[in-house]
Amino acid sequence: MVGLIEYELTGADLGEVRFALSPMNELALSLRTWRDPGRYPLQLPWLQRTAGARAGLDSEMLLALTNDALWTPDFLTPRPWSPLARFDDELAALARTPLEVVRDDLAEVHPDPGTRPAPLTGRTDRVLSRITAALAAYWTACFEPWWSRMRTVLEADIVFRGRAMARDGLAAMFSDLSPGIRLVDDVVRVEVTSPARFRRSTAGEGLTLAPSLFTRSATVPISAAQPPLILYGARGAGTLWESDRPAAPRALAGLVGEVRARLLLVLDSPASSTELAVRLGVTPSAVNQHLRAMRDAGLLTSARHGRSVLYLRSGLGDELLRAGS
Structure with missing residues (x-):
C-alpha cells in the first residue's frame, strides 16, 4: 500500500527549507540492513566488514527496533537541526525521550502486543534504557570507525543540493531527491511505503531535508505530530566502500x-x-x-x-x- 504525506509550505517557509544530517538517524535506519540485507546491496561491504563487531552486540534489542515492513520508531529518527549534529548529543536527547512517546512509537511499529518482541515488553523506562545502551554500543563498534567517511558523503550531498536549489530552483531540487517526491504549487508531496496519509503545514517549523545512506526512497515520520522531515537517499552511496x-x-x-x-x-x-x-x-x-x-x-x-x-x-x-x- 502506498501512502501520501503532504507538507504545505506557506509564506516565508518557502525560504525555510533547510538541510541537516543526523548520526542517530543513520544508526537507526541502518538496522534495516540487518533485517533485509538483500534490499541494501550498496551496504553489503560494510555489513561484511562489521560482522565480527555485530556479533558482540545486543542483537535481540537492535533487531526488535524494526519490523517486517522495515519501519523504525519515530523517536529514533528525530529531526536534526544542523549539518553539524554530534552523536553524543543525540544519544543524550534520546535518553530523555518522554516515556509516553517511547510507548506510543513502539506500538506504531509493533501494534500487536501479543507478538511484540520480548525486549520491548515490560517497564518503558527499562526498555528505553536498554535501547540507549544497545545503540551506544552499536555506534562504537560499527559506526564510529566509518563515520568520517560516511559524513563526507552526506555533507557532499548537502552542498550539491544547495547549489542545485540556487541554480535550478526549489521544484527542480525536490524532483531530483527521489522519484516519490514532488513540489506541486507550494505543497511537497511524498509517496511512502506505508498506509500513512496526512497533510500538515510547515508554518513556524520549516521543512528539514536530511540525506541518508540507508534509505532507498523517501522516509518521513509516520505521525503528523512529528516535525516536518524528509530523509532521502544521498548521492555517492555507491562509491562509499570502494x-x-x-x-x-x-x-x-x-x-x-x-x-x-x-x-x-x-x-x-x-x-x-x-x-x-x-x-x-x-x-x-x-x-x-x-x-x-x-x-x-x-x-x-x-x-x-x-x-x-x-x-x-x-x-x-x-x-x-x-x-x-
Whole structure:
C-alpha cells in the first residue's frame, strides 16, 4: 500500500527549507540492513566488514527496533537541526525521550502486543534504557570507525543540493531527491511505503531535508505530530566502500601527472581530501598538496562545509579534462 504525506509550505517557509544530517538517524535506519540485507546491496561491504563487531552486540534489542515492513520508531529518527549534529548529543536527547512517546512509537511499529518482541515488553523506562545502551554500543563498534567517511558523503550531498536549489530552483531540487517526491504549487508531496496519509503545514517549523545512506526512497515520520522531515537517499552511496582508482586519460596524465588527472576525473561531484585519499589509494597529505595546487591553478573550486573542505572540478577543469580525453 502506498501512502501520501503532504507538507504545505506557506509564506516565508518557502525560504525555510533547510538541510541537516543526523548520526542517530543513520544508526537507526541502518538496522534495516540487518533485517533485509538483500534490499541494501550498496551496504553489503560494510555489513561484511562489521560482522565480527555485530556479533558482540545486543542483537535481540537492535533487531526488535524494526519490523517486517522495515519501519523504525519515530523517536529514533528525530529531526536534526544542523549539518553539524554530534552523536553524543543525540544519544543524550534520546535518553530523555518522554516515556509516553517511547510507548506510543513502539506500538506504531509493533501494534500487536501479543507478538511484540520480548525486549520491548515490560517497564518503558527499562526498555528505553536498554535501547540507549544497545545503540551506544552499536555506534562504537560499527559506526564510529566509518563515520568520517560516511559524513563526507552526506555533507557532499548537502552542498550539491544547495547549489542545485540556487541554480535550478526549489521544484527542480525536490524532483531530483527521489522519484516519490514532488513540489506541486507550494505543497511537497511524498509517496511512502506505508498506509500513512496526512497533510500538515510547515508554518513556524520549516521543512528539514536530511540525506541518508540507508534509505532507498523517501522516509518521513509516520505521525503528523512529528516535525516536518524528509530523509532521502544521498548521492555517492555507491562509491562509499570502494577504492576508486580510475584510469586517467594518457594525454592528460602526461600533462599534469597521474594522480592529478585522476582527481580531475572523480571530482565531478564534491568530495573532501579524506574521502579522495581513500578512493584513490594515496595518503591524505599527498592529496592535500595536489588539491591545493590544482585549486590555485583554477582547475578546482573549494567550499567549507562544517568541518570539511569540499572540492569540485571547475569550468576550466572541465575543459582541460575534455581536451585531454
